[in-house]
Amino acid sequence: MSESHNHLVDNSLSGKIKKETGVSVARCYQCGKCSAGCPVSVDMDYPPSLLIRKLQTGLPEHEEQVLRSKSIWFCLSCEMCIARCPMEVDIPPMMDYLRHESIRLKKVNPASKNIISFHKAFLDSIEQTGKLYEMGLIVDYKTRSFNLMQDVMLAPSMFAKGKLSILPEVIKNRRNMKQIFKNTLKNKQK
Amino acid sequence: MQKIKLGYYPGCSLEGSSREYNESVQAIAEKLGIELVSIPDWNCCGATAAHNLNKELSLSLPARNLALAEEAGLKELVVPCAACYSRFTTTQHELMHDETMHQKVNGIIGKEYKGNLRILNVIQFIEEFIIDKLDDNIKFEFNKKVACYYGCLLVRPNKILNFDRTEDPQTMDVVMKKLGADSIDWAYKTECCGAGFSVSFTEAVGRLSGKIVEDADHRGAEALIVACPMCHSNLDMRRPEIDKYNGKKLNIPVLYITQAIGLALGIDRNILGLQRHFVTVKLNDFKPFAKKIEVENLQITEEI
Structure with a gap:
């Protein structure tokens, strides 16, 4: 009995989470403190405790729902859940892992399109120059997300207040930066 | 020296x-x-x-x-x-x-x-290298009611950062009291402002930051004091979204704790960059510093 149970856990998404992040969803007793404290649980399709419950069942349809959920992308990584969890189930690193798996398995929820476009535009900027180029990021994000009109009034005021630079800051060792991206993000995407 | x-x-x-x-x-x-x-x-x-x-x-x-x-x-x-x-x-x-x-x-x-x-972090830097020098260098008392806003990443996850309390942190309050401020108790000290979603999920930022600004204002704070650029951008630049969420216009300014210290030290407002804020920082009439301000628990991080 226990052997077959272990076998089940090892192949499940929760088993992979345990192996990759050390986080055990089995510890959760569904008190709901994470969902109560989470500032974006109202925006999520499944609040954090329900996401964990779905992982606990280990049913393929539940795991599918988790990987295709909005929740994993709407998570702000604010760490409130772990601060309040009586069982110390470390949800934020679990969320990171679920996001990575969701991308790897091409199961990203369409509602998270803008959020991911922003992340990608952000990282592209760093890959090119080593530092964040805010002006470039805004333009790149707008093009990717087709939100061309968003914040059109904000940029000129920011510029007037000296908060936006026209030209990017560039680090000297850009080759090192390219290398880091080649060995990490670009490596995984292949 | x-x-x-x-x-x-x-x-x-x-x-x-x-x-x-x-x-x-x-x-x-x-x-x-x-x-x-x-x-x-x-x-x-x-x-x-x-x-x-x-x-x-x-x-x-x-x-x-x-x-x-x-x-x-x-x-x-x-x-x-x-x-x-x-x-x-x-x-x-x-x-x-x-x-x-x-x-x-x-x-x-x-x-x-x-x-x-x-x-x-900036508070640890202040505690370790700045606070002891304040008594001899303060020119003005920061005699205002302030709400210290810590946000998420300064205090969480506590296991890794090992800095201050996760729910009711005190380090910024201690620094502000040391400057002569009246730092208030309030409900949103460590609630998230929406952080990196400022551009990609602006509605959520309006709601989360809206609650923070509203509570600070409601309790009579004259300024929000922060120690994070993302918190500052959201609470200061996202004021149209915040006001829309609250259904009213709130004028409470947001200052970096280092700007508050700078004002107390008598540094010029433009050198501290106060003119760059979207919400005008009107605070003035600071009292000339008269006598040393005693604050209990100056080294609060030691106790935790």
Whole structure:
């Protein structure tokens, strides 16, 4: 009995989470403190405790729902859940892992399109120059997300207040930066 | 007096949209005889984007900076941005507790980080190097009612940061009291402002930041005091969305704690970058500093 149970856990998404992040969803007793404290649980399709419950069942349809959920992308990584969890189930690193798996398995929820476009535009900027180029990021994000009109009034005021630079800051060792991206993000995407 | 030299990582925001944070950190350091030495050829920490998309990348970007700082012979590293601070401390923690990952990251960045740096957020920097010098240098009392807003990444996750309380932190309040301020008890000290979703999920930022600004204003605070560029941008620049959420216009300004210290030290408002804020900082009529202000629990982090 226990052997077959272990076998089940090892192949499940929760088993992979345990192996990759050390986080055990089995510890959760569904008190709901994470969902109560989470500032974006109202925006999520499944609040954090329900996401964990779905992982606990280990049913393929539940795991599918988790990987295709909005929740994993709407998570702000604010760490409130772990601060309040009586069982110390470390949800934020679990969320990171679920996001990575969701991308790897091409199961990203369409509602998270803008959020991911922003992340990608952000990282592209760093890959090119080593530092964040805010002006470039805004333009790149707008093009990717087709939100061309968003914040059109904000940029000129920011510029007037000296908060936006026209030209990017560039680090000297850009080759090192390219290398880091080649060995990490670009490596995984292949 | 011998000048104190400390390693410094400004981060991207402090060179761009939050340059007044950098200006005010530099101004108070200079005034009190502290030299901040930037890490040579530093790069972005990767912020939320990197850890959302790729673990190795999220560790390698901060690790390159840490290794460069170590190479430059720096012992302490002051990281004013709460998000960069969080990425740096998390990276240090992960690399020191996972040897396989440590080796892997060393390979990726082509350098070795040995783990000898002491990483300080802005409050730790103030506690350790600024607060003792205040009594002799304060010119004006910051005689205002303030709401200290810590946000997420300064205090969480407590297991890794080991800094102040997660729910009702006190370190910023202690500093503000030391300047003569009346720091209030309020409900949103550590609630998230919406952080990195400012552009990609603005509605949520309007709601979350809206609650924070409303509560501070409702309890009579004359200013919100912050220590994170993302918190500042959201609470200051997102005021149209915040006002829309609250259904009323709120004029409470948002100051970096280093700007508040700078004002108390009598540094010019424009040097502290107050003119760069979207919500006008009207605060004036500061009382000339008369006598030393005694504050209990000055070293609150020691007790936790």
